[in-house]
Every structure is written in structure tokens, then in C-alpha cells.
Amino acid sequence: MIVACKHCDKLINVGQLGLQQRxxxxxxxxxxxxxxxxxQQWLNAFSIASLLFLFSSxxxxxxxxxxxxxxxxxxxWDAVILLSEKYSTALALMFIFTILIMPLVVCFLVLITNSTLWSRLNPHNARWIAKALSYIMPLNLADIFLVAVLVSTFKLMSYAELSMGYGFWAYVLFVFCFVELLTLIDASTLWQRQQKQFEPKPLLCGQSALSQSLKQCGVCGQLTSQSHCPRCYAKTFFRKPHTTSRAFAWMLxxxxxxxxxxxxxxxxxINLGQNTFATIFSGIVIMWQDGSYPIAIIIFVASICIPLFKAGALFYLLFEAQMCKNPKRASQLYRWLEWMGKWSMIDVFVVIILVSLVQLGSVLTVEPQIGIVFFATMVLCQMMAVHSFDPRILWDKLKTNE
Structure with a gap:
């Protein structure tokens, strides 16, 4: 089977893979x-286990x-209700999307794609299911939320005595099952079971699809020269439309x-009637002074260093796309940006957890402030910037073997 790499656009002839090979x-x-x-059996098993542990938590x-x-x-669930009734509907929606809606959608879609229904679906309907799965998978924040829970417990230890309930341990098991489920999902295998790939002739391996006037479908990976994919009927493009301008606008x-x-x-x-307003940096300083050095370092790296590095890295990629001096290194940097993008959300979830869990009146209460809205929006804009960038443009001006 001949496939086009989604990062460099080169056509690769992939032979028959053995078990446990990639x-x-x-x-x-x-x-x-x-x-x-x-x-397929493992996908179904982890989907069902994730659902069971999720509802148990x-x-x-x-x-x-x-x-x-x-x-x-x-x-x-009490935390979600409290957030929506007393503080911010936006934070409540973000919270419930993270801990409930996103995992539910992924698990149910995986169960559909691994059932006999999948191969009998009309390609139009299959396209919408595959698109929904591909769009929502990168938004997995369950593991980030679990890390934020651990960070929150360290923050609360200086104020109160803590104990974890059955819901916490059920959620830990859910995160392990759900993360393993996401690693097993393979879009190419999914579409090969729905409908075999059409191979336009002739195909010259080692060269880019663009040099052969071929487009790669963004939904199913089908190679075609047509304006619409012959397999899933999605609209096709040589490159993501306006990729550099969109990425630049989102990052700016x-x-x-x-x-x-x-x-x-x-x-x-609010501790015994005394208000203590905290910015991201002041919270890091307080944790450092309290001796929570590992937590302070994690928050500093995730909330301050990573957003700054991501901005610089994306501007470097936009520059590299024009110069094309080292596309291999630039592609590796882009994959790192994709993986690291969501970790800046730790601070957002820490605030959500503290606000929803700590409500003891004037003795001890945590309230959200406007800064967390700006921070969450900033992180989402950076994620959109990385998603808008097409890494294939890094290789377009490289003429080796073309």
C-alpha cells in the first residue's frame, strides 16, 4: 500500500506489516x-472499561x-453543578467537556467504528464520524486534569487535611484506560476496514504527492487529483488553505x-476572611517558598515557559517554511508542539478544581478571577495556531530527488 506522509508529503510504499510493528x-x-x-478487540475492551470507570468516578x-x-x-458532578450555579458557566462547560463529553464521544465513536455497522455505513456518514473522531481526539485533557488534581492537593495541604475518595481512584483507572485507547486508534486502519484505498496510477515513491499533482484527503488519507475525495467525498486541498496566515494570526x-x-x-x-489574590507567577513563588519545588517547577514550565517557547517555535517554523534549510528538524519541532500544546492547561484546571472543591465559607474559599479566562483563551489560541499550520510546506521548496 502506498501512502503519503502527512508531515513531508513523500509517497511511501508500506509493505505488509507484522503484528506489533509500525x-x-x-x-x-x-x-x-x-x-x-x-x-479491534483491545479498542472495544478499553472503550468499555473507560466508560465504566468514568461513570464510576x-x-x-x-x-x-x-x-x-x-x-x-x-x-x-457536584463540582460541575457548583461551578455553573455560583461562578462561571464557561468554566463549568470546559470542565464537563473535559471530564465527560469528550471521553464519551470518543468511546462511543470507537465502538461504532469497530462494530459491523462501520463497514456498512454510507461513505458520507462514515466521513462525519471519522472527522468528529479526528477533531476531538487532540482535545483529550483527561491526563492533564489528573495532573492538575495532584497539583491542587499539594496546594491544599498547607490549608487543610485531605483524603481521596473512591471517585478519585476510579478516575485514575479511567485515565489509564482512556490514554491507552487513544494510542491504539489508527485512522488509516479504520478507513481500510470501512473501504479500501484507491491507488491512482502511476505513483512514484520517494517523491512528493504535490509534484505528481496529487492531494491527500485530510479525513481518510486517500490520494487523489480530484477536488473531492473518491473514498469519503470530503473536499481536498494540496495544502491547508491559508495555513501560514491563519497560524500567524492565531499565535499573534x-x-x-x-x-x-x-x-x-x-x-x-479567602482564608479566615483574608483575601489573597494570586497571579500565575505569584502562585509559583508561593509554592517555591513553601518548599513545593517540584510542583512550582511544573507550573512554571507548563504555564510560562511552554507558551513562550511555542510562540517562538511557531514563528521559527513560519520562517523555515520560506527558507527550507532544515525541514527534518523543523518537522520534529512541529511534532513536539503538537504533543506539548495542551500541557499549559494545567493552571486552568487547578483553578477549576480549587474553585469547585474548596467552599468552606469565610474559613476557606477559592474564587476564580478574570485572569484565568484570558489564560485559557490564550492556550486555546496557541493550540489552534499549531493545528492551522501545515507541516508539509516545510518541504515544498526542497528540490532533492524532485
Whole structure:
């Protein structure tokens, strides 16, 4: 089977893969295909296990804490209700999307694509299911939320006594199952089971699809010279439309939002009637002074270093696309940006967790502030900037073997 690499656009002839093997692009080292034993059975098993553990984590006690004779016990569902009723509907929607809607959609779509229904679906309907799965998978923040829970517990230890409930341990099991599920999903294998790939003739391996006037479908990966994919009927493009201008606009917007996100307070801690407003940097300083060095370093790297590095890295990629001096290194940098993009959301989830779990009146209460809205918007803009960038343009001006 001949496939086009999504990162360098080179046509690669992938032979028959053995079990537990995967194909890597020899040009840019991007992942192409994988073949795992009993992959469909494992996908179904991890989907069902994820659903069971997810529902088991919503209603039992998630975390409980006490201070000065007052105690509180909160479940994840109670936290969502409290956020929506007392504070911010936007934060509540982000919270429920992360812990419930996104995992539910992915698990149900995976179960559909691994059932007998998938091969009998009309290509139009199959396209919408595959597109929904490809769009929502990068938005997985379940593992980030779990890390944020651990960070929040370190913050709360200085104020109150904590204990984890059954809901927390069920959520830990859910995260492990769900992350493993995402690693097993392979879009190429999924579409090969729905409908075999058409191979336009002739194909010259080692050269780019663009040099042969071929487009790669962004949904199913089909190679075609037509304006619409012959397999899933999606509209096809040689490259993502306006990729450089969109990526630049999104990243420039994130840089503008970075100023109020770091200058304005993200939360207010009311302890015995005393208000303590905290920005991202002041929160890091407090944790460092309290001796929580690993947590302070994690927050500093995720919330300050990574957004700045991502902005610089994307501008470098836009420059590299014009110069084309080292596309292989630039492609590796782009894959790193894709993987690291969501980790800046740790601080957002820390605030959400603290606001929804810590409500002891004047004794101890945490309230969200406007800074967290700017910060969350900034992170989402950076994720959109990376998603808008087409890494294939890094190789377009390279004439080797063309």
C-alpha cells in the first residue's frame, strides 16, 4: 500500500506489516501506520472499561478535606453543578467537556467504528464520524486534569487535611484506560476496514504527492487529483488553505492575550476572611517558598515557559517554511508542539478544581478571577495556531530527488 506522509508529503510504499510493528516515514521519521494483534478487540475492551470507570468516578466522593472543625466532601458532578450555579458557566462547560463529553464521544465513536455497522455505513456518514473522531481526539485533557488534581492537593495541604475518595481512584483507572485507547486508534486502519484505498496510477515513491499533482484527503488519507475525495467525498486541498496566515494570526492573538493572562489575578483565596489574590507567577513563588519545588517547577514550565517557547517555535517554523534549510528538524519541532500544546492547561484546571472543591465559607474559599479566562483563551489560541499550520510546506521548496 502506498501512502503519503502527512508531515513531508513523500509517497511511501508500506509493505505488509507484522503484528506489533509500525511504519515510520524514512524522510521525516513521522508515524505512518501500525499493526497490533487483536487491535479491534483491545479498542472495544478499553472503550468499555473507560466508560465504566468514568461513570464510576462521577458520583462517589472525589476528595474530602477539613479545616478548623469544618469538613466538605465533593464529587465531580457536584463540582460541575457548583461551578455553573455560583461562578462561571464557561468554566463549568470546559470542565464537563473535559471530564465527560469528550471521553464519551470518543468511546462511543470507537465502538461504532469497530462494530459491523462501520463497514456498512454510507461513505458520507462514515466521513462525519471519522472527522468528529479526528477533531476531538487532540482535545483529550483527561491526563492533564489528573495532573492538575495532584497539583491542587499539594496546594491544599498547607490549608487543610485531605483524603481521596473512591471517585478519585476510579478516575485514575479511567485515565489509564482512556490514554491507552487513544494510542491504539489508527485512522488509516479504520478507513481500510470501512473501504479500501484507491491507488491512482502511476505513483512514484520517494517523491512528493504535490509534484505528481496529487492531494491527500485530510479525513481518510486517500490520494487523489480530484477536488473531492473518491473514498469519503470530503473536499481536498494540496495544502491547508491559508495555513501560514491563519497560524500567524492565531499565535499573534495568543501573544496579545498572554499579557493580561499573566498580569491579572487568576484566583482569590479567602482564608479566615483574608483575601489573597494570586497571579500565575505569584502562585509559583508561593509554592517555591513553601518548599513545593517540584510542583512550582511544573507550573512554571507548563504555564510560562511552554507558551513562550511555542510562540517562538511557531514563528521559527513560519520562517523555515520560506527558507527550507532544515525541514527534518523543523518537522520534529512541529511534532513536539503538537504533543506539548495542551500541557499549559494545567493552571486552568487547578483553578477549576480549587474553585469547585474548596467552599468552606469565610474559613476557606477559592474564587476564580478574570485572569484565568484570558489564560485559557490564550492556550486555546496557541493550540489552534499549531493545528492551522501545515507541516508539509516545510518541504515544498526542497528540490532533492524532485
Amino acid at each position: 511504519a515510520i516515514c524514512p524522510v521525516c521519521h513521522a508515524h505512518l501506520l501500525n499493526c497490533k494483534s487483536e487491535q 462521577l458520583y462517589p466522593p472525589f476528595i474530602s478535606f477539613s479545616q478548623r472543625g469544618l469538613s466538605q466532601q465533593m464529587s465531580l 492573538t495568543s501573544l496579545v492575550l498572554m499579557v493580561p493572562a499573566n498580569m491579572l489575578p487568576i484566583m482569590n483565596t
